[in-house]
Amino acid sequence: MAAKDGNPGEMTSNPERRTQLSDLIRRRRAELNQGLDKFAARAVDPVSGVRVTRGWIYRLETGEKVTPPVYEELCALAAAARLPIEAVQDAAGAQFHGVDPLRSGTGEAVAYVRKLDRIPPEQRERLLRLIDTLVPPESDEDR
Structure with missing residues (x-):
């Protein structure tokens, strides 16, 4: 938490906004030259079949509030982005939980x-x- 108005005793509940997963997915989509529809269609966990919706990806990329993804959703994003699951997990951990791997x-x-x-x-x-x-x-x- 950060002090508000320079008063160390007064704290605000707005931590610095983290965007590691948002940035990773947006950058990777651009590298793959894929539109949101095509990327979302590929965002399926190959093991469980869990899908990540186009709307969720859009909200993630535009900085809107999203529900933190579960493991199967991270696997779906990794499949669509053609990235190792570890890279997606690290980015999600940093963005949603402040974890620096x-x-x-x-x-x-x-x-x-x-x-x-x-x-x-x-x-x-x-x-x-x-x-x-x-x-x-x-x-x-x-x-």
């Missing part, structure tokens, strides 16, 4: 991960393949 990493690791978002998608894929040759994934989920 990088806090526990070393300073060097955090710096590398933060730079990763600035690398174009095709170069990220090449970088991941290079990293996998240096440090093989521990399981199929890491691929």
Whole structure:
């Protein structure tokens, strides 16, 4: 909570608005060159069949209030965005719960991960393949 009117004893209940998931989905839709309808049609969890509606995605992207997504909805968003579920979970955790997944990493690791978002998608894929040759994934989920 932040102090209101400079008085430290008076607190407001409006924390800084976080937009990590909103930004991730909006940016990824643009990278995939997909309209909202096409993206929403693909937003289906492949395991449970749970769908994320066009309206929910629209409200998320435009900063309107949305119900925080459950795991199956995050899986649906990950499928539509063609992203690993971990990336979507991290963004949702940061936006809806204020969780910074990088806090526990070393300073060097955090710096590398933060730079990763600035690398174009095709170069990220090449970088991941290079990293996998240096440090093989521990399981199929890491691929």
